[in-house]
Structures are given as structure tokens and as C-alpha cells.
Amino acid sequence: MYDVAIKTEGLTRRFGDFTAVDQISFEVKKGEIFGFLGANGAGKTTAMRMLTGLLMPTEGQAEVAGFDVYKQAESIKKSIGYMSQKFSLYNDLTAEENIRFYGGVYGIGRNELPQKTDEVIDSVGLQSVRKKPVESLPLGWKQKLAFSISILHQPKVVFLDEPTGGVDPVIRRQFWEKIYEIADRGITVFVTTHYMDEAEYCDRVSIMVDGKIEALDTPKGLKQSFSCDSIEEVFIQLARSAERGQG
Amino acid sequence: MKTIVHISSVSKNFGKVEALKNISFEVKEGELFGLIGPDGAGKTTLFRIINTLLLPDEGTATVLDHDVEKDYKTIRPLLGYMPGHFSLYQDLTVEENLQFFASVFGTTLEENYELVAPIYSQLEPFKNRLAGALSGGMKQKLALSCALIHKPELLLLDEPTTGVDAVSRKEFWDMLQSLKKEGITIVVSTPYMDEANLCDRVALIQEGEIMQIDEPQRIVNSFEKPLLGVKSPQTYKLLRALQQYKWTDSIHPFGEYMHYTDKRGKPNLVSLKTYLFDQGISDVQIKPVQPNIEDAFMALMHNGLEE
Amino acid sequence: MNTFKGFVIKEFKQIYRDKRTLLVLFGMPVIMMVLFGFAIRNEISDAQIGVLDFSRDDVTQTLTHKLQASKSFTVNAWLESYEEVEDLFRQGNIKEIVVFEQNFAEKLEREGVADIQVITDATDPNLAKLVQAYTGSIVRDYVADLNAENGIEIQQAGLQPEVRMMYNPELRSVNLFVPGLIAIILMLISALMTSISITREKEMGNMEILLVSPLKPYHIIIGKVLPYMVLSIVNVLTILLLARFVFEVPFRGSNLFFFLEAGLFIMTALALGVFISSAANNQQTAMMVSLAGLLLPTVLLSGFIFPVSSMPEVLQWVSHFIPAKWFLVIVRGIMLKGSDLMLVWKETLILGVMTAGFIGLSLKKFNVRLQ
Numbered sequence: 001m002y003d004v005a006i007k008t009e010g011l012t013r014r015f016g017d018f019t020a021v022d023q024i025s026f027e028v029k030k031g032e033i034f035g036f037l038g039a040n041g042a043g044k045t046t047a048m049r050m051l052t053g054l055l056m057p058t059e060g061q062a063e064v065a066g067f068d069v070y071k072q073a074e075s076i077k078k079s080i081g082y083m084s085q086k087f088s089l090y091n092d093l094t095a096e097e098n099i100r101f102y103g104g105v106y107g108i109g110r111n112e113l114p115q116k117t118d119e120v121i122d123s124v125g126l127q128s129v130r131k132k133p134v135e136s137l138p139l140g141w142k143q144k145l146a147f148s149i150s151i152l153h154q155p156k157v158v159f160l161d162e163p164t165g166g167v168d169p170v171i172r173r174q175f176w177e178k179i180y181e182i183a184d185r186g187i188t189v190f191v192t193t194h195y196m197d198e199a200e201y202c203d204r205v206s207i208m209v210d211g212k213i214e215a216l217d218t219p220k221g222l223k224q225s226f227s228c229d230s231i232e233e234v235f236i237q238l239a240r241s242a243e244r245g246q247g
Numbered sequence: 248m249k250t251i252v253h254i255s256s257v258s259k260n261f262g263k264v265e266a267l268k269n270i271s272f273e274v275k276e277g278e279l280f281g282l283i284g285p286d287g288a289g290k291t292t293l294f295r296i297i298n299t300l301l302l303p304d305e306g307t308a309t310v311l312d313h314d315v316e317k318d319y320k321t322i323r324p325l326l327g328y329m330p331g332h333f334s335l336y337q338d339l340t341v342e343e344n345l346q347f348f349a350s351v352f353g354t355t356l357e358e359n360y361e362l363v364a365p366i367y368s369q370l371e372p373f374k375n376r377l378a379g380a381l382s383g384g385m386k387q388k389l390a391l392s393c394a395l396i397h398k399p400e401l402l403l404l405d406e407p408t409t410g411v412d413a414v415s416r417k418e419f420w421d422m423l424q425s426l427k428k429e430g431i432t433i434v435v436s437t438p439y440m441d442e443a444n445l446c447d448r449v450a451l452i453q454e455g456e457i458m459q460i461d462e463p464q465r466i467v468n469s470f471e472k473p474l475l476g477v478k479s480p481q482t483y484k485l486l487r488a489l490q491q492y493k494w495t496d497s498i499h500p501f502g503e504y505m506h507y508t509d510k511r512g513k514p515n516l517v518s519l520k521t522y523l524f525d526q527g528i529s530d531v532q533i534k535p536v537q538p539n540i541e542d543a544f545m546a547l548m549h550n551g552l553e554e
Numbered sequence: 555m556n557t558f559k560g561f562v563i564k565e566f567k568q569i570y571r572d573k574r575t576l577l578v579l580f581g582m583p584v585i586m587m588v589l590f591g592f593a594i595r596n597e598i599s600d601a602q603i604g605v606l607d608f609s610r611d612d613v614t615q616t617l618t619h620k621l622q623a624s625k626s627f628t629v630n631a632w633l634e635s636y637e638e639v640e641d642l643f644r645q646g647n648i649k650e651i652v653v654f655e656q657n658f659a660e661k662l663e664r665e666g667v668a669d670i671q672v673i674t675d676a677t678d679p680n681l682a683k684l685v686q687a688y689t690g691s692i693v694r695d696y697v698a699d700l701n702a703e704n705g706i707e708i709q710q711a712g713l714q715p716e717v718r719m720m721y722n723p724e725l726r727s728v729n730l731f732v733p734g735l736i737a738i739i740l741m742l743i744s745a746l747m748t749s750i751s752i753t754r755e756k757e758m759g760n761m762e763i764l765l766v767s768p769l770k771p772y773h774i775i776i777g778k779v780l781p782y783m784v785l786s787i788v789n790v791l792t793i794l795l796l797a798r799f800v801f802e803v804p805f806r807g808s809n810l811f812f813f814l815e816a817g818l819f820i821m822t823a824l825a826l827g828v829f830i831s832s833a834a835n836n837q838q839t840a841m842m843v844s845l846a847g848l849l850l851p852t853v854l855l856s857g858f859i860f861p862v863s864s865m866p867e868v869l870q871w872v873s874h875f876i877p878a879k880w881f882l883v884i885v886r887g888i889m890l891k892g893s894d895l896m897l898v899w900k901e902t903l904i905l906g907v908m909t910a911g912f913i914g915l916s917l918k919k920f921n922v923r924l925q
């Protein structure tokens with residue numbers, strides 16, 4: 001067993017002259033909910049792509065679920081789940097078909113799949129619409145379904161890229177209940193969001209500015225050390241000093 | 248004070264989907280009016296009825312005393328409109344975009360420079376950059392400049408801050424405040440509840456219906472139940488325990504502290520603590536908290552479901 | 555008016571900025587011309603044929619010699635009997651076998667009639683037909699010479715009596731392709747590009763702003779259409795110049811009349827493009843509809859590749875509704891026959907009515923609102 005789910009050391013990615021991610025080092029513990037904040041263009045997406053094995057770092061070290069991002073990208077992909085607001089489900093497939101499709105992609109056996117499918121359908125409460133194309137579902141349901149699918153294969157770490165954009169506050173909280181639940185089961189959650197109040201739901205929060213991690217602490221700790229009342233104020237204080245992302 | 252937008256019993260269906268159900272409200276001159284609600288609530292449909300692009304199935308809508316159906320030609324030039332997910336012309340530069348929208352509305356950048364100057368001045372160093380290469384926040388500023396270029400009397404902004412980071416969002420709202428001072432009436436929609444506080448009045452929309460229209464503070468004040476914040480390092484266990492607690496009226500995760508209301512109105516702190524202790528939850532902290540607009544919204548949604 | 559000018563300027567800028575599309579738009583006519591002109595030829599040269607001569611007299615030898623001498627044929631096999639025919643065809647190189655009956659010259663002299671049988675390999679029917687026609691015309695030339703001398707006649711078995719190939723005696727395919735190419739390119743640029751460019755505005759959300767602006771619907775339509783009209787005219791010119799100076803296609807009619815007719819067809823295509831974009835909501839749909847609904851019929855049913863007269867009756871009937879069919883008749887007329895309005899007024903009128911109809915439809919469908 002490992003206790004550290006994600007570990008980076010001086011992780012850097014350059015695109016030509018441009019350093020998108022600049023020497024970031026941090027550790028995320030198993031079962032932790034880790035908030036990854038940053039302004040548009042601060043380098044969040046690039047960092048996330050390196051951690052999910054989609055992009056090779058230029059230099060530095062990183063391990064995800066105990067696997068090295070340079071040599072074991074394929075093993076990383078098998079042990080993580082990923083959900084983003086932009087890419088999630090196939091709109092023209094039904095809820096059931098989506099689940100089966102992703103189950104197949106992640107190598108869940110034929111015998112197991114029907115039962116897993118029922119579990120997901122029940123947990124999201126989609127019994128009555130399981131045979132309808134996903135397109136016709138309200139956004140909140142779609143997002144909950146996408147989330148359930150991302151943890152279908154029992155990943156060790158799940159990456160959530162702005163999972164709650166545009167959903168109503170009740171659904172947003174149901175979403176966070178699920179996040180708490182899987183964290184309780186020992187799955188590590190790595191989440192980005194533009195809702196600053198959501199940062200306060202996380203166990204720890206990092207704030208990226210111009211490719212560097214400028215702050216990393218518990219929400220409470222951050223508020224104390226920056227003498228602010230909310231993470232939003234901390235964020236604005238830090239991100240205001242940003243030099244790039246201005247164009 | 249003059250009424251700028253007058254919506255009266257408006258309904259709109261798309262096939263079987265009821266996008267708007269019997270909606271009525273007014274926007275006064277110089278007001279910053281917010282339409283707050285999640286995706287799919289009907290905000291965009293409402294905007295398209297105000298800007299005359301859609302006709303209501305039932306009810307009437309007037310803008311600046313002109314009927315949206317009959318007098319659409321009169322209304323359109325008076326509007327500044329920024330559609331949701333509006334992305335400008337990616338292959339034109341910042342300056343060309345602005346000049347284009349100026350010319351389309353029969354004016355020039357120079358003529359109305361004063362109005363857009365506070366916003367556009369931030370963009371001017373990048374005026375020769377293609378709009379496609381701008382960051383999210385910058386794009387919003389440019390889009391706002393484009394909507395303002397012909398000095399509209401009513402500004403309609405459909406989710407201008409969606410997907411934009413907190414800093415850019417704050418700057419954007421600062422701009423709206425200063426435009427308000429210029430006397431421009433603004434109707435803006437957003438899925439971010441916290442932005443409701445920045446409006447003069449808001450309409451909370453859910454599934455095509457307006458749940459409440461009021462000043463944000465008064466909506467918050469309408470939340471009357473005593474609210475407790477409960478916290479423990481065992482977040483999920485605490486949540487489960489409180490969901491099963493017999494006196495729980497509502498329990499919502501709210502960051503560090505969960506927000507709890509009691510069926511009895513006034514909660515019994517001692518028995519609550521004892522219950523949580525019996526459930527094996529350690530380090531429980533309980534304190535009274537002030538409700539915010541989200542608490543109010545969720546309470547309204549909850550009531551709506553029970554009706 | 556300034557409003558409209560600004561709109562048109564923006565359109566030109568956008569087209570100009572999109573270098574890749576621009577390259578395709580200007581490169582395509584050239585590539586297509588070269589492809590059709592050089593690679594995909596319909597005329598035959600040096601087709602290998604065989605001769606089965608049961609007579610071996612002066613006349614048959616002269617005829618064989620004439621076949622051999624023509625650029626179209628090479629006589630490559632001399633057969634002894636019918637049994638060899640199938641074997642030769644199976645080998646695949648020989649495309650045609652010409653059979654002269656016994657006592658050919660004698661019969662010709664005595665009865666005035668002698669039979670030539672032409673056997674072709676019809677696995678490639680187009681080629682078979684062409685080979686047959688070429689042979690026919692060589693034999694007829696010879697007969698004409700003979701007739702001039704002493705009034706005898708040679709009959710050709712299995713060959714329909716044919717008139718002389720007028721206007722395009724060498725059956726040069728490039729002459730036929732040029733008008734078809736013009737039609738295709740105009741459809742592609744005018745209809746496809748216009749429909750894509752309008753639906754793109756819809757997709758990006760800009761159309762909503764344009765609609766609420768003081769721009770009138772016809773401003774938007776004309777503004778969108780104008781740049782592609784210019785592009786189309788440039789392309790028509792490119793094709794014509796290539797056709798005349800590289801492929802030496804004759805141009806017998808009036809230039810002005812040609813451009814007027816081409817202008818009319820451009821209008822047709824543009825109107826179709828606008829019409830498609832008023833129904834389609836995204837670029838993908840617009841593209842699919844334009845390709846499947848406009849381009850394919852233009853290629854297949856207009857008479858560009860397959861003659862309308864040899865289509866089943868139903869398709870002939872359908873082809874009447876394809877604007878390119880009428881345009882092809884007009885352009886072939888102008889280029890090859892030197893026709894003027896007197897000769898093609900009917901086709902022009904049909905095209906004009908179609909265009910007016912499409913413009914009317916699209917103006918009606920192009921809403922001032924979203925629904």
C-alpha cells in the first residue's frame with residue numbers, strides 16, 4: 001500500500017520559450033480531496049495532463065498512484081479516473097450504453113458489467129430514464145452520471161476538471177457528497193473549480209499563478225496566513241499579481 | 248422611475264419542453280438586474296424574448312415601452328446583447344472585432360470611445376492580437392466592449408462570466424458597476440450564486456419558473472430558520488450521521504462547516520452533540536452561521552418541491 | 555450603407571485570413587483541370603486490336619492498314635479462326651477484333667455489299683463503345699472514298715449507322731469536361747462555402763448579434779454571398795484560361811454571353827447555399843447537405859459524366875430539377891457550338907426561374923427571429 005497518491009518534484013513543462021508549468025512540487029495523500037486552483041492560463045490544464053499521463057514533462061519527477069509519469073504512463077491511465085465538464089458522455093447513447101462503453105474501455109468483465117451498470121444507475125437515480133439518450137437529461141444528472149462512470153473501475157486517483165460548472169446548488173452539493181464518499185473509501189480526489197467557495201470543501205488547496213504553486217495549505221490555513229475571510233480573497237490577492245494570462 | 252423591461256405572464260414551449268412558465272417581472276431604469284439559476288432554467292430563452300429573437304407563446308413583453316413582437320425593429324438598435332458562449336470572431340483582431348461591431352451598428356469606435364474606454368483601454372495593448380488568442384477574461388472584456396459600442400440603453404448579458412476565473416469575474420462585475428453609474432440598465436444572468444449579491448435585484452429561476460424576485464439581501468433575510476455550522480475532520484461520516492438524524496430538516500455541505508437546520512426550528516445543541524458523539528464522530532464543532540444566498544435558494548427549491 | 559460595407563469588409567478579411575481554405579479554393583480548379591485533362595481521358599490512343607481476315611485481299615489489307623495507321627489503334631494480333639477470339643480477350647490486352655468475311659473484295663465488287671464484323675471486349679463498356687465508334691468512323695471514311703470512285707458500299711455488322719461526330723470530331727473528353735468542371739467548382743465554392751460560412755456564424759453565437767443589429771436580413775445574405783461570388787468568377791476565369799491555353803479547348807461563342815450565363819449559375823448556387831444554411835444549424839450539417847444534396851447530383855445526374863439520355867426515365871426526370879444540367883447544355887453550346895441566346899433561351903429561362911425561386915425561398919426562410 002502507498003500513502004502518497006500523487007507526488008511531484010520540480011515538475012516542469014515548457015512549450016518552446018514558454019514555461020507553462022514551472023517547477024511544481026507537492027504531495028497528495030491517499031483519500032485526500034485536493035483542490036487545484038488557478039486563473040485561466042495559469043498552467044492547471046498542462047499540469048493535469050502531465051499527471052494523467054497525456055503529456056510528457058520537460059523535467060522534474062512525478063508519481064501518480066505509485067507509477068512514474070515517464071515510464072509507466074499506461075499503468076497510470078489504468079489506475080486513475082477522469083471527468084471534465086467539457087468531455088464527459090456520448091450524448092447520443094443512453095445512460096446504460098455509456099456505462100457499458102466506459103466499463104468496456106476500462107476492462108470490466110462481461111460478468112461484472114450488468115451488476116456494475118445497475119449500481120451506477122441506482123446511485124445516480126436514473127432508473128426511469130436509463131434507456132433514454134443522455135442528451136435529454138438535465139445537466140446535473142449528466143454530470144453525476146459522468147462522475148459515477150469515472151470511478152466505475154475503482155481508480156486510486158480521480159481527476160475532476162471543473163465538474164460542477166452550471167449546475168444548481170442542490171445538485172452541486174449532491175456532487176460533493178459523492179466526492180466525500182469516495183474520499184472516505186480511500187480514493188484520492190484531485191479537483192479544479194472556478195467556484196471559490198468550493199475550494200473550501202477540499203482538505204487542502206493549492207493556488208497556481210504563472211505556472212508556479214504560490215500557496216498550498218488547508219483552506220483554514222490559507223485564510224489565516226493571508227488574513228482573508230474566504231479562499232476567494234486569497235485567490236484574488238495571489239492571482240492579481242499574475243503577469244501572464246493578460247493577453 | 249421608468250420601466251425598461253416589462254414581462255407579463257410570459258410562457259414559451261419548445262415542443263414538449265416548457266422553457267418558461269408564466270413569468271412576470273419588471274426591470275427599472277438604471278437597475279442591475281440578475282437572473283440567477285442553473286443551466287437549463289430558462290435564462291437564455293428569457294433573454295431571447297427580451298431581445299426580440301423569440302416570440303412568447305403566451306403573455307406580453309415590452310422593452311422601453313415597445314412591444315417585442317410588433318416593434319422589434321425599434322427595439323433592436325437600443326439593445327446591447329452578449330449571447331451565452333459568445334466567442335467573437337476568432338480570426339479577426341481585437342480592434343477589428345470592435346470596429347466591425349461598431350460599423351454594424353452604424354457607428355464608429357471613435358464616436359463612442361468614451362463609453363468603452365475604461366474597458367477597452369485594458370485591451371488596447373493587444374489590439375492587434377487575434378481574438379482567438381485571448382485569454383478567457385480578456386475575451387469577456389472585448390465582448391462587453393463590442394456590446395457597448397453603440398451606446399445601448401439596455402445591456403443584456405447572458406452568462407458572461409461562465410468558465411471565467413475568479414479574478415476576471417471580479418473585474419467584470421466591477422465594470423458592470425461602473426456602467427450602472429453611467430445610467431445603463433443591465434440584465435445579467437449567471438449560474439454563480441455568489442454573484443447575486445452584486446445585483447440590485449435578482450430573480451431566482453428554476454425550471455422555467457421564477458421562485459423569487461427581490462433584493463439579494465432581502466432574499467437572504469427571508470431565510471428565517473436558525474442555521475448551524477457543523478464541522479468535524481470526518482467529513483463524510485458527519486454528513487451521513489446528520490442525514491440520518493431524526494431532527495434534521497436540511498443538511499448541506501458548505502465547505503469547512505456544513506449548514507444544518509432543525510425540524511423543531513430552534514435546535515437542541517446538547518442532544519445534537521450527544522447524537523454525533525454516539526455515532527463515533529470526533530472533534531465536532533458547532534456554531535451559529537449566517538445564511539447566504541445559496542441557503543435561501545436551496546430552501547426555496549426545497550419548498551418548491553414540496554408544494 | 556456604412557453598416558453593410560463594414561460587414562463585407564469583415565467577410566473578405568475572414569476569408570483572406572483562412573489561408574488553408576483559400577489555397578484549396580484556388581488550387582482546386584487547377585488540380586481538377588489537370589486531373590480531368592490529363593489523367594482521366596475518355597479518348598483512346600493506341601488501343602490494341604486484332605484482325606481476323608478470312609479474305610486477305612487488297613481491300614481488307616488497305617482497311618487493316620488504315621486502322622494501323624490511325625493514332626487510336628495498334629494492330630497487335632493476326633488471328634486464324636474464331637476460336638482464338640476468346641483466348642485473346644481473356645489475356646486482356648486486345649480490346650477489339652475486326653473480322654473481314656471471305657471474298658471481301660470480290661463481294662464488294664460484285665454485290666456492292668461486304669460484311670465487317672466488330673467484336674469488342676465489353677468488360678469496360680465505355681471503352682468498348684468508343685473503340686467501336688472509332689473503327690466505324692475509319693471504315694466510313696474509306697467507304698466514302700470508295701463511293702466517290704465507284705458507288706459501292708461496305709456494311710458493318712453490329713454497328714449502328716452513325717452521323718458524323720460534329721463539333722468534337724476527335725471526341726476529346728477535355729472539351730466535355732470543362733463545362734462540367736465549371737459547374738462543379740461553382741457549386742462547391744458558391745453553395746458549399748456560403749452555407750458553411752453562414753452556419754459558422756450561427757454556431758459561434760455571432761448570428762444572434764447580427765440579427766439584433768440594424769443589419770437587414772438581405773444585408774447579411776448579400777454580405778455573405780459577395781466574397782464567394784468574386785471567388786467564383788476568379789475560378790471560372792482560371793478554368794477557362796487553362797482550358798484554352800493548356801488544353802486547347804475551342805471557344806466558339808461570345809465571351810460576354812458566357813460570363814452572363816456563368817453569373818446566372820453562380821446566383822443559382824449562392825441561392826442554394828443560403829437556402830441550405832437557413833435550414834442547417836451547424837457547419838457539419840451544412841456540409842453534408844451541400845455535398846450529398848448538391849455536389850453528387852451535379853456530378854452524376856447533370857450529364858457531366860453520364861449522358862442524361864442514357865439514364866433510366868426516372869433519373870432523366872429528376873435531372874430536370876438539377877440546375878447544373880441546364881447550365882451544362884448552355885455552356886457546351888456556347889463553347890463548342892458558338893450558341894447565342896436564341897439557341898439556349900429555354901435553358902436560360904429555366905435556370906433563371908430556378909434561381910429566382912431559390913432566392914425567394916431563402917429570403918423567406920431567413921428569419922428575423924430564431925424560430
